[in-house]
Amino acid sequence: MVKKSRLKKSRLAKKLKQNRRLPLLAILRTHRKLQQNKFARDWKHKKLRIKD
Numbered sequence: 001m002v003k004k005s006r007l008k009k010s011r012l013a014k015k016l017k018q019n020r021r022l023p024l025l026a027i028l029r030t031h032r033k034l035q036q037n038k039f040a041r042d043w044k045h046k047k048l049r050i051k052d
Helices: 006-018 024-029
Strands: none
16 A cells, blocks of 8 residues: 655645635735636646656
């Protein structure tokens, strides 16, 4: 059975945090100039290239 290393798990956690939407306060503060998260990705279309 393969287990994730601590380094790989922390990198996956970072990518999971980056995949959230922008906070509503940030959208309102910039008068809707920022509307999308540029780091957001779809699991089906863009694969992560994370090494152990």
